[in-house]
Amino acid sequence: MRINRERLWTRLQSLGGVGSDPQGGVSRFAWTPEYREACRILMGWMEEAGLTVRMDGVGNILGRMEGKHDLPAILTGSHFDTVPNGGRFDGMAGVMAALELLTTLHESGYIPERPIEMVAFVNEEASQFLGGTFGSKAMCGVLPSDYTRTCLHRYTGQPLREAMLEFDMNLDPDHIEKSRINPCDYLAFLELHIEQGKYLLNQDLPLAVITSVAGIRQFYITLKGVSAHAGGMAMEDRHDTLMAAAAIACEVERLALCSGSNTRGTVGYIQSHPAEHNIIADESVIPVDYREDDDAIWADYYDKLIHFVEEECAKRGLEYTIRTTIDLRPAHCHPQLIKIMEEEAASLEIPHTQMVSYPCHDSVNFERIMPMGMIFLRSSNGGLSHCPQEYTTPEDMEAGTNLLLNTILKLSKTENLD
Template identity: 30%
Template sequence: MSSADFLTDFHHVATIGATPRQGVDRQAATAEDAQSRAWFSKWITDAGYTLHVDGIGNMFGLIEWTPGAPYVLVGSHLDSQPLGGRFDGAYGVLAARNVDELMRASGTAPSFNLAVVNWFNEEGGRFAPSVMGSSVFAGLFDQEKMLDVTDLAGVTARAALAEIGYLGTDPRPVTVSYAEIHIEQGRILEREEIAIGVVDRSWYTQKLDIEVLGEQSHTGATAMADRHDALVAAAKIILMVREVTTDFADEAIVSSVGQLTLEPNSPIVVARRVRLVADLRSGDPQIVQTARATLLEKIAALAVEHDIQITVTDFDVRPIRYFPENGLQLAEAAAVRAGLSTRRIQTMAGHDSVAMNTIVPSIMLFIPSVDGVSHCEREFTTDTDMVAGLALLTEVTTDLVNGALVDSATAPALASTVRA
């Protein structure tokens, strides 16, 4: 597949679930996600590969050169955030297929086969937690529990996948390594004018599920002194979550409240219940723990002040994951051959590669994001940067299938630890 073919495919996929401002809205297991999955399925089968769909909706395009050999996985995800960007995830899926043409042209069978993967529900916008499909694959999440997760409308992931026809039963490929390329979603590479970020570690992540329980009452008839307004207290918590970052050095921690639900959500009723999710992330776990402790103390005082009940529950805690040094060096050497500048970089966002790195040696690559903007329609990366990343991923994946990171002697023992 030439770079022109890649760009044609990429810009076509961006029309699936397209929004008026050049973004996409393809939330997991929606009709729009089903359309992108149908495109992926046709793309795989037209190329003569074998398509497998597993029990959590992950899709694998299996390219077998060496019968019986395990697989190198390469890919990302096609689902998006609501009103998300067209580059996040989709770029990494479409960039994964060049290696087959190189192998066929060489006339020699590599040590390992290749599987191009589209992971289910990486974004977590509809079903929480995020990075769901790859985490089930890696054994970090229980498949049945994840299938029972509901969206805000009460629809389970199981029912949603069945509705679009992608609740599969196929076996998972036995895997020896993983590679993924992605937009940075930050501005470090753009600011430093560097072509490629080689990810050496992930950030520590801590989410807090916060429930605020007040008392429902009339917005017009209830005296202000008699109100127990859950939304007012929740608004103060939202500001606390933001302000706690000022206790630390600039860029040492990021925080947000990205989801809020309100009951009864009537224009003439004081809110009785608010549920919100706070997200704390840092490269230093102690900073997150200190911020968490500060928030818990302030939230407890807030509950007393407003005479309401507030419950805070930890969930989706993700430790720092370090990518293997030999994988970093492999990627850097490939970049030298491709004439691309690199720097090592940390990922503040979660990615499928972070989950996969817990079971097999994994490589994560970034290309620049214009203005560092992501998870919105304005997200943008140039064709030039995408093509440069495509060339590097091709180099890296060619090395991987030829046993540069995991040799044939090591592969059987490694593969036996991976859930097939």
């Protein structure tokens, strides 16, 4: 059984363009009018595919195809929102692949052994309401009950609760716990996603079977010192936060390069006050992002960096605080799912490899509660993503969706995963 490449591509381009912005990209943020328009189109197509369709209380869209037997279902999908001025493939590729394989099964009259569900997660990118992977967190039950009241729009300060009510699709922001699923109702979760890098492009391969998703920590280190005159204050008498921030930023890179792994460590900017040419900075903020798939290295990186921060502050007479926004340990794909995907890729004669995902995905949350697997598709335009130039070819979309379909068909006949 094979999917319809033309239909998949046409729908992906059409729906992926909802929220197009003047800069040439797509800005489709969760709980906005553009997002609502896209939801209604998707839900209509899901109904045409014979699915039982619903939107949960936070905005995740789910569609279910019943199987021959009342067994735990297979869940597949990805996120439906974009970054500012993003592309048409990030997240959307996995949603549309899930819809296409279910549409193919519906058209053929095929009834799987067990139920199959697709999901379009809300607010994975968290472009306006920060935190990341919101929809899958809600489904996995890891959000605090007051989250919609305490999470604020990054620019306007609007509480998330208000945005969800204004979305006008019968959401229930006061009871996000109702979105939590029972892991016993599912056999596994599978996510197809674009790579967002150049590894597959450099290897000249259309796709990869993922082995792990790197853990990610994002946090802000705020240093407090004393402002003083750049000429008047002697070097030994200064409490200069910017110099400490610069040293910490260099240490973020050094720790990544010396970890013995492929750790990513990033400082995107340093924000200092008062930001004047001739005044010593009395406050500096360093945003740190690091990613690693080895559990021990991931934990050790943080400990080593904070030890360095403490030493810098002691040396310069500074105080520091840390505010963490993302703290997700590494997630490891289920060995049996990796094996099945490898076998099905070989049977379909699709050249492929294995790799680690360093970008974070909704799959990370599902790994905590059920077996999880991932497929990456080649990012063809120089590995670019999170920009209008993001691109994956129709041929690679077809190959990945056929692999997802065959993997799910094989899984539907599998009694359980060890």
